[in-house]
Amino acid sequence: MSLREMPEKEVLLKSKVHHFAVQIYYEDTDFSGVVYHPNYLKYFERAREHVIGSDRLSQLWNEESLGFAVYKADMGCFDGIEFGDIVDVRTYFSIDGKYRTLWHQEIWRAGKAKPAVVADIEMVCMNKARQLCPLPQKITTLLTE
Amino acid sequence: MSLREMPEKEVLLKSKVHHFAVQIYYEDTDFSGVVYHPNYLKYFERAREHVIGSDRLSQLWNEESLGFAVYKADMGCFDGIEFGDIVDVRTYFSIDGKYRTLWHQEIWRAGKAKPAVVADIEMVCMNKARQLCPLPQKITTLLTE
């Protein structure tokens, strides 16, 4: 069952939305004239880093040897994004059990009625040996408060 | 319904498999020590370009103003990939109707019993104005022969 059908999805969309602006530079585009699709995953990750905080992520990695890894990413790309655009990355998130965080993320171009790109992303917590670990309490608290 | 449940999926996996080797360089990794996940989508695209041929893709773009765009990408990331690895990207493909091509792609590390990363990707054919176009006959022939 994909994240799209998950019961958690409804809960997820009821969470607070986090907004993050991304400006599209030369580096983001390819010769077709629009953003190269793997870069969408970069913008989603930048937004998630802002939700959690890069200081908190650094500390977890350096002091507790814990990090987060993408386990699943389901993405739909409905509209092209152009050089010079400043898009709004909207992020919804929730905790699913001891190990997983769920993220619904959308990229919105200015003045549009629908998102250009949407994604459902599952993250798991891992140590430096890439073994699954329970989410640290401070992350659970942060994402559910 | 996700691609995972699609009836076409079975057909897809009966198609010929295309193998493509990717060596992992510094540029592919991040500070966690393994490949940065959006790069998987790059390797999948490189492999698809080899299936179709970059000369054919250039010609379609320059002479007929046609290109291919990722419409959906569902990815599962099960194992980390390390600097120096040479992975095998396995690509299965089929045509779905007049407009869509379906791709099942896997990244295999040497000596492993399971793929490190799997993805189901839908591509559509578009002109330079980003309008949906029927697949050119030469592409349909190429992908079904």
Added chain:
Amino acid sequence: MSLREMPEKEVLLKSKVHHFAVQIYYEDTDFSGVVYHPNYLKYFERAREHVIGSDRLSQLWNEESLGFAVYKADMGCFDGIEFGDIVDVRTYFSIDGKYRTLWHQEIWRAGKAKPAVVADIEMVCMNKARQLCPLPQKITTLLTE
């Protein structure tokens, strides 16, 4: 003669400095733990795009078929930059004749007495056929006012 010895360099460093902040994300680092060096050129370009304005760059490209290309880039990398850092990209610029713009750019980490990275970059103006073109008047005015 490298840009380092150029008489214009002194003039260049007397120009106004432009500040641009860049946050370092996962995507910027490699497995050695610091920023992957080609990314410095990305940050320098983002900063130059902010000096000129991406709206102005889009308009020049779409309406006058003109763009800017890096002709030379001399870079010194003296300190590593880490995940979570927010660096200050300092940009000095001047016009050199009809065709060239000169840029001296530096990346500063917070609280440091010296820049982590410095670069001298020459840009030329080109049309879509990649033929050298004189700088448009509006760019000359913008960069010398």
Added chain:
Amino acid sequence: MSLREMPEKEVLLKSKVHHFAVQIYYEDTDFSGVVYHPNYLKYFERAREHVIGSDRLSQLWNEESLGFAVYKADMGCFDGIEFGDIVDVRTYFSIDGKYRTLWHQEIWRAGKAKPAVVADIEMVCMNKARQLCPLPQKITTLLTE
């Protein structure tokens, strides 16, 4: 004094040339239609990794905590490189003293009389704490044999 004027340069160009092929994919280009310039530094690095060997680089990092960092990179970009091109990266190298390796690298498009891109790159050897270290004997031997 830039690398261009260095006495070592002549010596360097007398060393054996190493050839490495790079195919240009969607990911390499930007909306101007040619390769995005920071990517040239990626190709140069891939070529250097092939000169030294990624197994040797992994081993140095994992067992001796040693790696190589770009200290200076001087690049000239004279011709655009297009989607579908397969370019030849030519690499010349030498040792300069106890700490530095010097690299002269060029990117050649098929059938051209001049390189599209040239670079002079200085690398230094560092430990994981980013302290300068003498080149390991096996690297000195490898690069001078």
